Amino acid sequence: MVGIFESIGLPEIVIILAIVLLLFGAKRLPEMARSLGRSSKEFKKGLKEGEDEDTPEQAKKNESADTNSDSAQTS
Numbered sequence: 001m002v003g004i005f006e007s008i009g010l011p012e013i014v015i016i017l018a019i020v021l022l023l024f025g026a027k028r029l030p031e032m033a034r035s036l037g038r039s040s041k042e043f044k045k046g047l048k049e050g051e052d053e054d055t056p057e058q059a060k061k062n063e064s065a066d067t068n069s070d071s072a073q074t075s
Helices: 002-006 010-024 028-074
Strands: none
């Protein structure tokens, strides 16, 4: 996948941007960039919330695993 991007130079990027500009128009591009930024922000926020929710569950699992291993060692 990285090999594809290594062969793209400045002229190719300019051509791609010109085609995108022609397809979507100058008025629509800022709107699309704004919505892409918002969706990226929401995605990152969701990932962070998911990590925060997983943390207490992981702590409980670790505690129960420690308790089970302590019980097994004492018997």
